[in-house]
Amino acid sequence: MFEIVFSKRANETFDLIQLQLLERWGTASVIKFEQRTMLVLEAISNSPFMYQSIEIDSEVRKAIIHKNCSLFYRINGQKIVLLFFWDNRQDPMF
Numbered sequence: 001m002f003e004i005v006f007s008k009r010a011n012e013t014f015d016l017i018q019l020q021l022l023e024r025w026g027t028a029s030v031i032k033f034e035q036r037t038m039l040v041l042e043a044i045s046n047s048p049f050m051y052q053s054i055e056i057d058s059e060v061r062k063a064i065i066h067k068n069c070s071l072f073y074r075i076n077g078q079k080i081v082l083l084f085f086w087d088n089r090q091d092p093m094f
Contacts, residue, residue, distance in 0.1 A: 001045050003079045010071075010082035017069060017085050036065050041082075048075045 006014070014037070021029040040063050043050060051063040054072070060083065063071045072083045 002048050002075070004041050004045055004082065005079050006082045007084070009084045013085040017087060020087070033066065033069070037071070040065050040071060044073065044080055048073075048080055 018030050018033065021033055044063060048061075051061045054060050054062050060072055060074050063073065065071055065085075068088050070086045070088055072086065074081045074083060
């Protein structure tokens with residue numbers, strides 16, 4: 001298993017998405033988001049190459065947590081560094 005490490009930006013974007021969910025849809029939505037995130041993190045920890053790398057940087061991978069949210073991460077030795085969470089409803093990043 002690979003160790004999961006949250007970057008500062010990953011922590012910030014995770015918190016922002018949780019806050020947005022709480023304000024729009026309440027506590028139950030936040031709990032579902034956290035549960036889905038934990039499942040994805042567990043899968044990445046066991047099989048870090050399971051998600052596809054992005055076109056502009058082959059070292060960065062994109063995991064879909066929900067149709068509205070993705071997680072970007074990098075494999076660094078035996079660690080998975082979570083780079084940031086992204087609300088897919090925002091303007092496209094690439």
